[in-house]
């Protein structure tokens with residue numbers, strides 16, 4: 001039979017996996033609603049986010065409870081600390097999903113399709129990359145695979161570069177056609193949100209490395225451990 | 228405790244038995260030998276004593292002891308016997324080996340005591356005089372029925388001891404030889420017993436490593452033979468059983484892996500026990516070892532998890548539609564059911580997933596279609612109705628206006644007619660396709676294409692477009708087809724190319740052959756189509772830009788018709804396009820298309 005601590009950690013893991021799934025699905029729904037201009041989904045995404053917030057609180061409480069009751073050591077402790085951090089990052093990702101989906105109104109109000117913006121600059125590429133990062137960071141958690149987590153840290157730079165290029169493009173377009181400023185700015189804002197999502201995914205990946213390997217690679221420490 | 232070898236269990240007991248037997252033998256035989264020897268010797272001595280008695284009695288009577296001594300010495304020498312004569316007091320009178328003066332009183336000697344009491348006296352003793360072990364026999368000498376002395380004769384019995392010693396040594400020697408021999412025998416015997424046992428052990432090892440082909444050699448000991456037979460039979464049975472089990476398993480696996488439906492089974496804790504290929508494809512899972520991992524870990528989807536929980540908790544079939552947004556867009560219909568064991572306890576859950584994405588899309592298309600048809604028909608009719616009302620109200624006074632209105636009405640009537648024509652031809656092709664029957668004949672494809680070009684030439688001239696036809700092979704291409712349908716398809720493609728090209732552009736029609744197919748392609752340098760529309764182009768009423776297309780007199784049925792024509796020839800259509808550069812639409816018709824093929 002497993003010890004009460006093991007059982008508690010297992011239950012926490014199940015709870016957290018469920019939370020991950022909720023956040024990831026909500027981000028996808030938000031992004032899709034934005035790209036396809038589906039205003040009916042705004043409310044759904046926002047409601048889901050409220051549930052996600054509840055889950056976050058529940059997970060945090062559970063982590064603290066386990067720490068207080070069982071005083072776990074070594075890897076168990078790292079796992080719980082890792083979950084606490086990831087929990088926080090995921091909650092912010094959830095909030096970003098709401099921010100993204102809110103921009104749908106801009107388009108639906110004007111009855112303009114995103115596609116009219118020449119493929120909306122690099123948005124599809126950014127979406128693909130940052131959602132892939134989110135997926136990979138969560139996969140690295142479920143598979144306890146620090147290698148996958150390190151991959152995530154590497155894609156982050158690509159997304160940053162894309163964001164910069166996009167910014168230049170969108171600003172130029174704004175100068176050309178000032179009447180579209182509100183539409184263009186929501187595209188720009190969403191590219192920022194996507195970039196934040198990829199940053200937070202990187203954080204999650206770093207937490208996974210911390211949990212599995214026990215070394216902290218944040219703030220440039222990664223450069224050493226990856227070489 | 229270290230296990231001893233069989234030989235070390237057997238050999239000591241062998242030795243013990245041998246030694247006990249030998250010792251008993253020695254003890255018995257030496258005592259028997261001793262008794263026998265003594266009996267023989269004493270009889271012999273008695274005879275000599277009796278012989279001597281008769282000789283000595285006269286000298287005794289006359290008390291001529293010196294003569295007596297000479298006689299005795301002589302006789303003693305001859306028979307290597309020692310003779311002694313003792314008087315009643317025990318004083319030695321004569322002795323064949325020693326001078327009597329030197330000898331002590333013999334009255335207390337047991338043989339003398341016995342002899343004096345009138346019997347034969349007998350004793351074995353160590354003689355201090357001669358320093359050997361001697362056998363003594365004594366008899367009283369009687370003169371006139373009066374005991375006057377004792378006649379004693381004795382011989383050394385050293386021989387006996389030596390013989391007995393020799394016997395002992397030989398026995399020990401033999402004992403050692405026998406124990407060496409028995410060690411060898413024991414070794415062979417134990418080898419013979421243990422060899423089949425070792426073979427059994429080896430056989431059991433083989434079987435435990437999975438070699439069920441292994442058969443034990445049958446030994447010729449009856450007990451071992453039975454055991455070996457039982458063993459061989461057992462391995463055969465196990466092999467048989469395992470084969471059955473493996474067959475079942477591989478059958479199950481084949482069924483699961485060939486199923487189009489995704490199947491996931493979990494145990495009560497939600498850990499995956501099976502997940503077939505389809506299910507993995509749905510969730511884009513690449514890793515092979517999903518067994519034992521929790522569903523939440525492998526499939527990050529809350530709907531699936533909820534479904535599994537419901538299935539585990541309830542006794543009824545759980546059904547639900549699950550819309551996946553990632554890793555790919557799919558709509559799945561899931562059936563969930565708790566798995567029970569023989570005791571009706573829940574041991575897990577089974578989830579079967581059907582991919583209903585296509586069905587859902589078709590459903591949506593049909594809904595759209597009905598809406599579209601009504602919309603497409605409604606618009607011209609409303610317009611016609613409106614203009615007619617205006618006309619009636621104006622009483623046809625303004626001739627110009629009346630004419631203008633009537634022209635509009637005519638335009639829309641034509642439009643209505645063309646929509647209905649398109650719809651009719653579409654449904655006709657569809658029906659024919661459903662009945663798997665279209666009339667085909669062998670004809671020249673080049674001619675069909677050229678006819679289509681001629682028919683479109685007028686429109687092309689209006690926009691100053693140049694239509695160029697080229698056949699890759701340069702030869703005439705014959706194909707089995709329905710000529711009028713084929714012509715219609717090419718016209719539709721040309722019509723689009725003309726409509727969506729800007730003035731003075733070039734349109735290429737290409738006839739090519741590749742991997743058993745005739746390919747008719749129409750390439751333009753027009754506005755092109757953006758990537759997201761391409762999957763829907765061939766749907767009915769689908770138009771990239773509804774307003775522009777309607778302006779150009781399009782209904783959105785043209786490409787749907789092309790697709791149906793291609794399919795009714797067992798062919799297919801494809802499109803490649805780049806925005807603002809142009810598009811290329813192709814129809815692929817198999818070179819030999821049989822009606823049977825279409826039935827498949």
Ligand SMILES: Nc1ncnc2c1ncn2[C@@H]1O[C@H](COP(=O)(O)OP(=O)(O)OP(=O)(O)O)[C@@H](O)[C@H]1O
Nearest residue numbers: 723724727755770771776781782783784785786810
């Ligand atoms: N060669 C082309 N270049 C650019 N766009 C095209 C081309 N062919 C078709 N399309 C796009 O595909 C859509 C569907 O074409 P389709 O032929 O089915 O309908 P249509 O041309 O609008 O009407 P019709 O039924 O009269 O042909 C068109 O609305 C047009 O936007």
Ligand SMILES: [Mg+2]
Nearest residue numbers: 722723785786
């Ligand atoms: Mg057309």
